[in-house]
Amino acid sequence: MELLREMLSYPFLVRALAGGILVSLCASLLGVSLVLKRYSMIGDGLSHVSFGALSFAVAFGWSPLRVSVPVVVVAAFFLLRIRSNGKMKSDAAIAMISAVALAAGIIVTSMTTGMTTDVSSYMFGSILAMSKEDVRLSVILSVLVLGLFLICYNKIFAVTFDENFARATGVNVSWYNVLIAVLTAVTIVLGMRMMGAMLISSLIIFPSLTSMRVFKSFRGVVISSGILSVVCFVIGMMASYRYSTPAGASVVMVNLAAFLIFSAADYVVRMNRADKKVGHGLAGKEE
Amino acid sequence: MNPLIQCSHVDFGYENQDAVVDVTMDVNPGEYVCIVGENGSGKSTLMKGLLGLLKPTGGVISVSDELRRSGIGYLPQQTAAQKDFPATVREVVLSGCLSRRGNWPFYSGNEKKLAVKNMERLGIIGIAGKCYRELSGGQQQRTLIARALCATDKLLIMDEPITGLDPSAIAEFYEIIRKLNREEGVAILMVSHDVATVVKEADKILHLKREVLFYGTTKEYLKSNAGYIYTGGA
Incomplete structure (x- = not known):
């Protein structure tokens, strides 16, 4: 607590915390749907595209967020289309696109400004990267993402669980897929400044994977992911401040710890249940 | 007719x-x-x-x-993603009511009653709080039938x-x-x-x-x- 108070006395850290908490929350909520739909890799692909776009923006002196948000949204559309066309395996297509985007970004960078701290911070993240304007934009977009997610919660559940059924009952499935992709794209661009292109996808997949170890209901997983992501982010930032480790990497490590703890808890619960069944002579009925 | x-x-x-x-x-x-x-x-x-x-x-x-x-009302073949989906029987059945809502985002008491009625109809009301992925194949099937009946009977x-x-x-x-x-x-x-x-x-x-x-x-x-x-x- 003392540590947190000390951290909050630096304005740039307050900004980073405020922006980061909102972005982690968005990422974790969308992540539940993405992970369950086997879309985990899309987050990774989009973050590389976002890196490419940011490099171009820096090289030509444009505003980084204003360039990369539209580019990544377009990339998200594109990745979904590949998936539904089905001529090329989508994981291969995503791997290809992310490599190309990364390569394009690196070439443009080396031809113009060279590897500045700016570009390196997009790669690995930096808490100093959040300007006042970034934070304002993050807050607005995050609130938008959260609002849409809450309003569409039931439809997102239906579309995630069973697209064909949802379509047969008259839900506009492609619209919701696009919505999820766009929200993901926006979240990734916002989170990338702090977490870095290499690590941002962890904000999306870790909280939901961790929650799925323990919780049995969709609602439980969603709520737990939201809480976990914020808690892990704050602890990660505190660790980063205390031990001077990079912020993004610290948050990932805290997420890993949470995952291991939840897995262990799940294991213990299962063992207990199995023991009880043995006690009642039902061991043979275990699957 | x-x-x-x-x-x-x-x-x-x-x-x-x-x-x-x-x-x-x-x-x-x-x-x-x-x-x-x-x-x-x-x-x-x-x-x-x-x-x-x-x-x-x-x-x-x-x-x-x-x-x-x-x-x-549609009973699809199961996809691989559904096999380990964290959702309770109640949540799955209720999602069949979605088309009744039009554009309104949340379920009303009527839909919840309908979901309960259909779970009773198929004898799965006792496992309403259970996780879909932990059910037997037959129970999963009944859950999906109840969901389809929520859309239309x-x-x-x-x-x-x-x-x-x-x-x-x-x-x-x-x-x-x-x-x-x-x-x-x-x-x-x-x-x-x-x-x-x-x-x-x-x-x-x-x-x-x-x-x-x-x-x-x-x-x-x-x-x-x-x-x-x-x-x-x-």
Whole structure:
């Protein structure tokens, strides 16, 4: 607590915390749907595209967020289309696109400004990267993402669980897929400044994977992911401040710890249940 | 009584290849219709068309007004993603009510009551709080039927529903469907491989092999040439 108070006395850290908490929350909520739909890799692909776009923006002196948000949204559309066309395996297509985007970004960078701290911070993240304007934009977009997610919660559940059924009952499935992709794209661009292109996808997949170890209901997983992501982010930032480790990497490590703890808890619960069944002579009925 | 779904001279194709040619059929309220045929005979294609997931390349499919409003109750084949999906039975069943809400984002008390009613109907109210991925195949099947009934109890469309079920679950499944059809007047349209059982259960058979080999009542089917060969003279 003392540590947190000390951290909050630096304005740039307050900004980073405020922006980061909102972005982690968005990422974790969308992540539940993405992970369950086997879309985990899309987050990774989009973050590389976002890196490419940011490099171009820096090289030509444009505003980084204003360039990369539209580019990544377009990339998200594109990745979904590949998936539904089905001529090329989508994981291969995503791997290809992310490599190309990364390569394009690196070439443009080396031809113009060279590897500045700016570009390196997009790669690995930096808490100093959040300007006042970034934070304002993050807050607005995050609130938008959260609002849409809450309003569409039931439809997102239906579309995630069973697209064909949802379509047969008259839900506009492609619209919701696009919505999820766009929200993901926006979240990734916002989170990338702090977490870095290499690590941002962890904000999306870790909280939901961790929650799925323990919780049995969709609602439980969603709520737990939201809480976990914020808690892990704050602890990660505190660790980063205390031990001077990079912020993004610290948050990932805290997420890993949470995952291991939840897995262990799940294991213990299962063992207990199995023991009880043995006690009642039902061991043979275990699957 | 108007038919729930009516096809006249419908064709389906993928990229210049005809998958299904010239199908004329209808499903009336309370009927039990089965589509049979070998793998690749176009059964699933036709069914996707009936569900509105695929546009016909020729002919007309007309769906009754009532069904168009509510959407069609559909029991799909399970996907790999669903096998480990964290959701309770209650959540899955309730998601069938979605089309009743229109654009309003949340469920009302009426939908929740409907979900409870359908869970009772299928005897899964006792496991409403259980996780879908921890259920047996038969229980998962019943959950999905309850979900489909939440959308509409006029017509239930099923795609190879017994795939992956063990024999006792299969017997139970046919019993549930028979009960829904005979006692509650739910029309059934089922795509199936299981001809031996189908000829005992269904009122009407559509035998498909790209085009319609046979369409008519089950009695006629057993006497027909196509039926005789396919059922081995059962």
